[in-house]
Amino acid sequence: MTIRKTILITGASSGLGRGMAFEFAKMGRDLALCARRMDRLETLKQELEQLSPSIRVSIKSLDVTEHQQVFDVFDEFKAEFGAIDRIIINVGMGKGASIGTGNFEANKQTAETNLIGLLAQSEAAMLIFRKQNSGHLVTISSVSAVRGFRRAMTVYAATKAAVTSLSEGIRLDVMHTPISVSCIHPGFIRSEINDHVEKVPFIVDTDVGCRAMVKAIEAEKANSFVPSWPWSLLHWVLRFAPDSWIRKMS
Numbered sequence: 001m002t003i004r005k006t007i008l009i010t011g012a013s014s015g016l017g018r019g020m021a022f023e024f025a026k027m028g029r030d031l032a033l034c035a036r037r038m039d040r041l042e043t044l045k046q047e048l049e050q051l052s053p054s055i056r057v058s059i060k061s062l063d064v065t066e067h068q069q070v071f072d073v074f075d076e077f078k079a080e081f082g083a084i085d086r087i088i089i090n091v092g093m094g095k096g097a098s099i100g101t102g103n104f105e106a107n108k109q110t111a112e113t114n115l116i117g118l119l120a121q122s123e124a125a126m127l128i129f130r131k132q133n134s135g136h137l138v139t140i141s142s143v144s145a146v147r148g149f150r151r152a153m154t155v156y157a158a159t160k161a162a163v164t165s166l167s168e169g170i171r172l173d174v175m176h177t178p179i180s181v182s183c184i185h186p187g188f189i190r191s192e193i194n195d196h197v198e199k200v201p202f203i204v205d206t207d208v209g210c211r212a213m214v215k216a217i218e219a220e221k222a223n224s225f226v227p228s229w230p231w232s233l234l235h236w237v238l239r240f241a242p243d244s245w246i247r248k249m250s
Helices: 015-026 038-051 067-081 104-132 153-173 206-219 228-240 243-249
Strands: 006-010 030-035 057-061 086-089 135-140 179-186 223-226
Touching: 006 015, 006 067, 015 030, 015 038, 015 206, 030 038, 030 067, 038 057, 057 067, 067 104, 086 104, 104 135, 104 153, 104 179, 135 153, 153 179, 179 206, 179 228, 206 223, 223 228
Parallel strands: 006 030, 006 086, 030 057, 086 135, 135 179, 179 223
Antiparallel strands: none
């Protein structure tokens, strides 16, 4: 198995991105971390360096809806480290409401962040990997990608389905090259995006979920559903469940 020494993580200041940074730091990996909230990144950098003094940690401010900034920041990390071995596109947003209820701006913000922002990050990452002729692109989708959902999940689930499809297209494009592409589909993992939601079935704590995600990322499979129990099975149930059942649960 290839050891990916230098790892770039977007959306690293909180939630799953922050949790994955800690897991990779324990493994001795060098980290290029970016997010909008620089104050949180500075605190995270200190914590990671205390945890693993031998690793390199670099932080930069990034808003993925500022598309040229995505290319600039990724290139700056590449110049700083010499090579980027893995890029994890982790930024995501879960705002939204039922279509046609007057919440277009929230739905648009989610779509722009989760899809157009991901496209910019994917373009910037693959430019680096194609030039290096090596690398591992990781996208973070969701189990919600397998079905349409109602209310606040409508646009979110649609964007995650697009993430899965885009990832597959990129993977097919670079098949049989030294570049690999993995799409991770987390189930319900406690993070800032769902911290206000109560009674979520099968939800696990952030650290448990992040360990499962990192394990799946290290395996470099094309698609992974995490934690594997119950989601490696349950995502098939969701695919074929009747619409009435999906409506009740969302």
